Amino acid sequence: MSIDSLPVPATCAQAIEHFLATSSFARRTRESYAEDLAPLLRRIGRAPIRALTREEAQRFLALQDGLAPATYNRRLAALRSLVRWLGEHGWLDHDPLDGIRRHPQGEQVSRALDPRALDPRALDPRALDPRAVESVLRSISAVRDRALFRLIYDGALRCQEALAIDIEEINWIERSIVIHDKGGRLCEMFFSRSVSTLLDTYLITRGHPTAGPLFVTHRKARAPQRADLTPDGYARLSYRQADTLLKHYAPGWNLHQLRHTAISVRAANEYTEVDLKRFSGHHTLRSLERYIAENREAAKRKAREWERQHELQV
DSSP states (O other), rough: SSSSTTOSSSSSSHHHHHHHHHHHHHHHHHEEEEEEEHHHHHTTTOOGGOOOOOHHHHHHHHHHSSSHHHHHHHHHHHHHHHHHHHTTTOOOOOOOTTTTOOOOOOOOTTTTTTTGSSSSHHOOOOOOOHHHHHHHHHHHOOHHHHHHHHHHHHHHHOHHHHHHHHGEEEETTEEEEEOOOSSSEEEEEOOOOOHHHHHHHHHTTTTOOOBBBBSEEEEOOOOOOOOBOTSSSEEOOOHEEEEEEHHHSSTTTTHHHHHHHHHHHHTTTOOOOHHHHHHHOOOOSSSHHHEEEHHHHHHHHHHHHHHHHHOOOO
C-alpha cells in the first residue's frame, strides 16, 4: 500500500502500525521503534490520534524516567519520529513534544553543587525522578491503588509495611499509623491530608470498615489464612499483587524505588541524617542521635513541615 493511499487511521494503534509498515526504516530500526512505542500503544492504542496530546506524551515519557538515559532518549526519538510522520500526513495538527529535550548521558555531578539542586537519583541510583513519580501517581484512577502507592511514597514505607497495616492501627485525628517494620519493631508514620483523603475515599468504597486489613483484593479469597481475611471474605493484598499493579501503571519500576525516591528527595531538601533515620525507619545512628530520632513530637513536626512546604497533590 502506498503512503498516498493510506486511509486515515481510526486509532493510535492503526497509526503506529502504518508508521512502522510504510516508513523506510532498516529492519532493526523498525523492530526497535516497535519495542519503544509498545508502552504508548498499551496506554492509548484504542484511542483516536487526537488522544496523543502534550499531556499524554509527557505522561508516557514520565514513565520512562526511571530508565537509563540512553533508553529514555531512544524512546523519545521513536515517539518524535512518529509525531513527525503523523504531522506530515495531516493527522496531527500540533507537536506534543515541543520543548521536550533528551536526557544528558554520561555527565558527572559536581560535589560542590548545592544538595538542593541535585537530581535525587544522584543521591541514590535506585531512586526515580520525583516528577515522574508524581505524574504517575496523579494519573492512577483506581482509588485503592492510588491510596496504596501514595501512602508508600508519602511515608517512604517498605511495601510489606504498607500491606501489613490494619485499619484499627490508623489514628485519624493525629493522622498517624502504627507500622510494623521489617525488624518487628513498632514505629509511627505521620501522613498528609492528601493521603488521609485518599484513604478515606478508598474505605468509603468498601463500606466504611473499622477493622481488618487496610488494602485488600477486589475478589473474595478462596482459601487464604483466616487472619488475613476481612469479615466479608476479602484477602489482604499481597506483595506480588501490589508489584503487578505498579508495573501496570509504570512498567520498569519496582515498589522499593518509591521508598528510595521519597528518602532521596528529602535528603536533597533539608532533612538531616537524624530526620532521615526517623522518617525511613533505619536503625543505624549513634546513641545520642538515636534518642533524638525517636522523639515523636520532633518527627511529627517534621512531617507537618514537609507537608506545608511540599503540598502533595491528590
